Structure formats: C-alpha cells, structure tokens
Amino acid sequence: MNYTIAIFPYGNDQNPYQFLTKTMFEQENKTLLIKNNSLFPLLKNLKFDYLYLDWLSPYCISSNIFKTFIKTNLFLLQILILKILNKKIIWNVHNLYDHEKRSHYIDKQLHKIMFFLSTKIRFFSKSAKESFLNYYNLNDNNKIVSISHPRYNDFYNDFIFKNDDLFKDIKSGNANVLFFGNIREYKGINSLLNSIDFNKLNVNIKFIIAGKKQDNFDLIKKNNITYFIQYIKDENLKELFDKSTVVILPYEQIMTSGMLYLCMYFKKPVLCPPLPFFVEVLGEDYPYYYNDTEELYKILNELDKNICLDTGKELYIKSELLDYEYMVNNFKNKVFS
Numbered sequence: 001m002n003y004t005i006a007i008f009p010y011g012n013d014q015n016p017y018q019f020l021t022k023t024m025f026e027q028e029n030k031t032l033l034i035k036n037n038s039l040f041p042l043l044k045n046l047k048f049d050y051l052y053l054d055w056l057s058p059y060c061i062s063s064n065i066f067k068t069f070i071k072t073n074l075f076l077l078q079i080l081i082l083k084i085l086n087k088k089i090i091w092n093v094h095n096l097y098d099h100e101k102r103s104h105y106i107d108k109q110l111h112k113i114m115f116f117l118s119t120k121i122r123f124f125s126k127s128a129k130e131s132f133l134n135y136y137n138l139n140d141n142n143k144i145v146s147i148s149h150p151r152y153n154d155f156y157n158d159f160i161f162k163n164d165d166l167f168k169d170i171k172s173g174n175a176n177v178l179f180f181g182n183i184r185e186y187k188g189i190n191s192l193l194n195s196i197d198f199n200k201l202n203v204n205i206k207f208i209i210a211g212k213k214q215d216n217f218d219l220i221k222k223n224n225i226t227y228f229i230q231y232i233k234d235e236n237l238k239e240l241f242d243k244s245t246v247v248i249l250p251y252e253q254i255m256t257s258g259m260l261y262l263c264m265y266f267k268k269p270v271l272c273p274p275l276p277f278f279v280e281v282l283g284e285d286y287p288y289y290y291n292d293t294e295e296l297y298k299i300l301n302e303l304d305k306n307i308c309l310d311t312g313k314e315l316y317i318k319s320e321l322l323d324y325e326y327m328v329n330n331f332k333n334k335v336f337s
Helices: 016-028 040-044 065-084 104-117 126-136 189-195 234-242 258-265 276-282 293-301 305-320 324-334
Strands: 004-008 030-033 050-053 088-093 120-123 144-146 175-180 205-211 225-229 246-248
Touching: 004 016, 016 030, 016 258, 016 324, 040 065, 065 088, 065 104, 104 126, 120 126, 126 144, 126 276, 175 234, 258 276, 258 305
Parallel strands: 004 030, 004 050, 050 088, 088 120, 120 144, 175 205, 175 246, 205 225
Antiparallel strands: none
16 A cells, blocks of 8 residues: 655765655655755645654754744644644654753653654664663553664665765774764764873774864864864775774664764774664674773774674674664554554
C-alpha cells in the first residue's frame, strides 16, 4: 500500500541520512517534501498520511527562554492540529535533549509531550530507547520502534571522490588520530585535548582536527595538533580518511552517531568511550574503548597500523549487514503495518 509522507525538515541531498531516507520513501511511497522550515504549509495542504519528523531543537529551542516558550507552543499546537485531523506522526528521536541544554526545562516538557502525541516513535538503537525512557521516566509501549541508522555505503559507493591535496600537511608515517565534523563544545574534542599530557604520548602520534568551528571557544595549540578549520566537502573525505589511522569520537553523551557509520564505511577504527550506543553497534569486546586519559594513552601508544587496518575492514563488513532492504522492511513491518 502506498502512503503520502510529508518529510520535515526537508534537508538536503548532501546529508547522507536525509538523502537515503528520502530515497527510500520515494521508491516505496508517494512523497511530499516540505521545502521550508515551517509546518504551516501542511495545514494548508492536508493531502498526506504521515508526517516524518526529525530534529526538534532547531525549530523550538533558543537560548532565550521567552522565544523558546513561544516557538515550542506554536510547534506543539501545529502538531496537535495535525493529530486532530487524523495525520499520523512519526517522530525520529536523534538526541536525548538539546545539545547545549538551552531552556532545558521547556525542552524536557517538549520531549514528553511529543512522546504522547506521536503515532510512532523511532529510535536508532535499543540503547537509545532505554536511555530516553529512563531519562524521562516513561514506559515502553507498542508505538516505539527501533530501526537502525541507514548505512552510508549506499550513499558513497558510487560517489566520485577527489584528491585535491588539501591535506598534504598530514604525514602518512605518523599515527594520525582524526576528529572530523562540526567542532562543537558538546562533542568533547576541545576538553579532551586540554586534558591530554602530550609528553605521555609517542612522538609519532598526531591529532588531526578537521571541520567547521561553530562555537565560541579557543582551540588548544600544540605541535602535535594540525587543524583544518573549514567545511570539508564530501568529495574530499576519502583523502582525509585515507591519511588517518584512527578516528576519535570523544562524546560524553550520545544516542546515535552518523559519524560512526561514516568511519565504518571508510574502514577506520574509532576510539570512543564505552557509551551504550557504541557498545551496541561495536560490541562489548571492541578493543578501542577508553574510560579516561590514562587508558587513551595506552591505546594510542600501542597502536599498530596493520591491526587498525584489519579492525577497519571488520567494521566495514559489519556495516554491510545494515543493508538498504533491511531498513525498508523494518519501516514496512514496524511503522506502516
């Protein structure tokens, strides 16, 4: 049976998660794409069955509590109207709460109310579901589904990568530890670098920080750290990952991570804390978990490039199990049944 699905936010084809999601719906259903950042058009055009809803914070949460109150209530009113008009709400829960904990009390109430208004609530892992229910003191029910993040293999397999020598300053003879993505305080990279005693690391260990800096904080300057503070285009990703030995994900709290799946596609091991989501995807016996800087020193000083290559290949094989048909069938059986 075909359904008409309104996808919000519309996103763009450069975001692998959004592109793969839209592609899936376009192949399986009739799809209405909302090309703006407001739900108002839906109240005028009601020719759809499902609202596929991703992130809440960009449309509801602000550092100004008054603005947050207005935006959140307006957003919930629109959701309520759609609900009354018998539109089904699929809410994809990416985060436990707003990363910066802005207007935290209102944000928590927003999440609780959305839990009750949604027809189906999609978590990207079982651990994410458990974390959410525990944090908000809510009970499991049959509206909740766990469907994993789409693998990035289906996005990048036919991608044409370039080698523009953007990263010619990265020496392949070193053990290069990459942090890639938007450089935000909540991602923990700056606090990690500030806590590291570089005298305890082998001289060939170098940190590569690549991505766009979005928060107002000072980056630590050391000879062991090379920065590429810029937006990195997809076409240059292979060059960057090829020059990296491992990737570090120093998150303190996470419910899902597209970056993990990106690393798996590029066959790169990740160094990360044993957070529930990582353990669920990587397994309990994964060798590159660390709980503190002393454990991180030990892992880094004992890095073996050949072992890293083998581990990266194993991660790629694991990602292959999350194929496209697996995700499509999950949606058919768990969401649209």
